[in-house]
Amino acid sequence: METILIVGGGAGGLELATQLGHKLGKKKQAQIILVDKNTSHIWKPLLHEVASGSLDTSTDGVAYSAHGAKHYYQFQHGEMIGLNAQSKSVRLAAMFDEEGRVVVPERELAYDTLIMAIGSVSNDFGTPGVAEHCYFLDSPKQADKFHRSLINAFVRVNQADAREYLNIAIVGGGATGVELSAELYHVAALAQRYGLAQINAHRLRISLIEAGPSILPALPKRISNAVRTELVKLGVEVLENTKVAAAVENGFFTAEDKTIRADLMVWAAGVKAPxxxxxxxxxxxxxxxxxxxxxxxxxxxxxxVFVLGDCCGCQQEDGSWVPPRAQSAHQMASLIAANILRRRAGKAMKAYHYKDHGSLVNLSRYSTVGNLMGNLTGNSLFIEGRIARFVYISLYRMHQVAIHGWLKGMLMILVEKINRAVRPKLKLH
Structure with a gap:
C-alpha cells in the first residue's frame, strides 16, 4: 500500500490530509500520515487572538489524533529533522517529557510520496538582540507564551501608580502586527470586567514599527491608509520608515538612533521557511x-516530493512569487490532492495558478477593511465595516468546513457560539 506522508498540519497540510483521507485512506487505497510537532491545530491567521487571550487553544484547537481517526489518516507527533531522498525516509527528532526523559526515541518514517507543508517562521534578518528579547507568533506555543506575559503585565500595571503605562512595541506592519495592535486595545477593555479595574486603553502605549514607507505594503494603498487611520484613532503610534537596528531588554534602537521603550516586544516582520x-x-x-x-x-x-503553503517557492508567469497566505495554502492543497489522484490514474498533472480573492484586515471589534477581487470584472472592490467583518469570519468558516465537512463544520460553529456566550471573553490564565 502506498504511503503518503504530509509534514506540517497547518491550514494546507490539514486540509490535504483530510481530502486524501476521504479519497484514499477510507478505501484502504493508501496510508495517509500527518506529522506535526504540535498536537493540535489552530488556524495561523488567528494566532494574534491566541496571543491576546481572545482565543483559547484548549477549546478552539483541533486535536490531530482525534481528527485523524474520523477522517481516515494517521497522526504522528514529532518534528522533522532529516530527509533521505534516495531511501525515501524522513527522520523525526526524539520526544521528551517535562523532566527530560525520552518518550519516543528518534525515528524514521518511510514514504512513497512526501508533501512538505511546514509553513514559515518570522525573519529577524539577523537583527541583534531580537531572538533574546522579542516574542514571536509563529506557533500556538509562542502565542501562549506572549499571552502569559501580557496577563502578568496587566496585573502589574493594575497595581501600579495610575501614571504608569504598559508599553508594547510590535515590529512589522503586516497583517499580524496590525491585527495584534487593535486586539490588544480590545482585551484591555475586557480586562476591566474581570477584576483588573485599573486597566484600560489609556494605560496602553502601543507602537507599531514598519521599516517600509507604509503598513500593509502588500495591499492596495487605500486599504493601508484606512487601516492606519483606524489604528491612530485607537491610540496606536504608527511608525513607518522606521528600521530597527537592535533590540535590548527594555526596547528597540532604530537606525536613526531613536529609542523606543517597551515592556513587551513582538517581532512580526517578514517571514522565511524554517x-x-x-x-x-x-x-x-x-x-x-x-x-x-x-x-x-x-x-x-x-x-x-510536493510542496505547499508558506514553505513553497512558486513563481508565477509574470515573475512574481505566490504570497504566503492561507488562501494560497488552501488552493495548493486542493491541487496537490487532485494531482496525486491524477498521477495514480496515469493522467497528466495540472499546473498551479494562484487566484487572488482579495485580502482583509480585522481590527478586532473596531473595524474590518479589505478588498475583494472581482472574478467577473477583474477589478478590486473595497469593503469595510460589518460586510468586511462578515467576509473575514467566513474565510475561517470555510476552513472549518474544509477540515470537518459541512455538517460537523456547522455544528462546530454552533458550539463555538455557545462557548462564547457562557465562558469568559478573555483568557486570564
Missing part, C-alpha cells in the same frame, strides 16, 4: 529559503 530546510541541503531554495517547485508543485530536482 532554517532546517536549508540545512538539509537537498532542495533548490529562493532568498526566503522556500523550496522551489515546478508548476505542478513538485520540488525541483527531487522525486516524489
Amino acid at each position: 532554517d532546517f530546510i536549508k540545512q538539509l541541503d537537498i532542495f533548490e531554495l529562493n532568498r526566503m529559503q522556500q523550496i522551489l517547485v515546478t508548476p505542478e508543485l513538485q520540488a525541483k530536482g527531487v522525486d516524489d
Whole structure:
C-alpha cells in the first residue's frame, strides 16, 4: 500500500490530509500520515487572538489524533529533522517529557510520496538582540507564551501608580502586527470586567514599527491608509520608515538612533521557511529559503516530493512569487490532492495558478477593511465595516468546513457560539 506522508498540519497540510483521507485512506487505497510537532491545530491567521487571550487553544484547537481517526489518516507527533531522498525516509527528532526523559526515541518514517507543508517562521534578518528579547507568533506555543506575559503585565500595571503605562512595541506592519495592535486595545477593555479595574486603553502605549514607507505594503494603498487611520484613532503610534537596528531588554534602537521603550516586544516582520530546510541541503531554495517547485508543485530536482503553503517557492508567469497566505495554502492543497489522484490514474498533472480573492484586515471589534477581487470584472472592490467583518469570519468558516465537512463544520460553529456566550471573553490564565 502506498504511503503518503504530509509534514506540517497547518491550514494546507490539514486540509490535504483530510481530502486524501476521504479519497484514499477510507478505501484502504493508501496510508495517509500527518506529522506535526504540535498536537493540535489552530488556524495561523488567528494566532494574534491566541496571543491576546481572545482565543483559547484548549477549546478552539483541533486535536490531530482525534481528527485523524474520523477522517481516515494517521497522526504522528514529532518534528522533522532529516530527509533521505534516495531511501525515501524522513527522520523525526526524539520526544521528551517535562523532566527530560525520552518518550519516543528518534525515528524514521518511510514514504512513497512526501508533501512538505511546514509553513514559515518570522525573519529577524539577523537583527541583534531580537531572538533574546522579542516574542514571536509563529506557533500556538509562542502565542501562549506572549499571552502569559501580557496577563502578568496587566496585573502589574493594575497595581501600579495610575501614571504608569504598559508599553508594547510590535515590529512589522503586516497583517499580524496590525491585527495584534487593535486586539490588544480590545482585551484591555475586557480586562476591566474581570477584576483588573485599573486597566484600560489609556494605560496602553502601543507602537507599531514598519521599516517600509507604509503598513500593509502588500495591499492596495487605500486599504493601508484606512487601516492606519483606524489604528491612530485607537491610540496606536504608527511608525513607518522606521528600521530597527537592535533590540535590548527594555526596547528597540532604530537606525536613526531613536529609542523606543517597551515592556513587551513582538517581532512580526517578514517571514522565511524554517532554517532546517536549508540545512538539509537537498532542495533548490529562493532568498526566503522556500523550496522551489515546478508548476505542478513538485520540488525541483527531487522525486516524489510536493510542496505547499508558506514553505513553497512558486513563481508565477509574470515573475512574481505566490504570497504566503492561507488562501494560497488552501488552493495548493486542493491541487496537490487532485494531482496525486491524477498521477495514480496515469493522467497528466495540472499546473498551479494562484487566484487572488482579495485580502482583509480585522481590527478586532473596531473595524474590518479589505478588498475583494472581482472574478467577473477583474477589478478590486473595497469593503469595510460589518460586510468586511462578515467576509473575514467566513474565510475561517470555510476552513472549518474544509477540515470537518459541512455538517460537523456547522455544528462546530454552533458550539463555538455557545462557548462564547457562557465562558469568559478573555483568557486570564
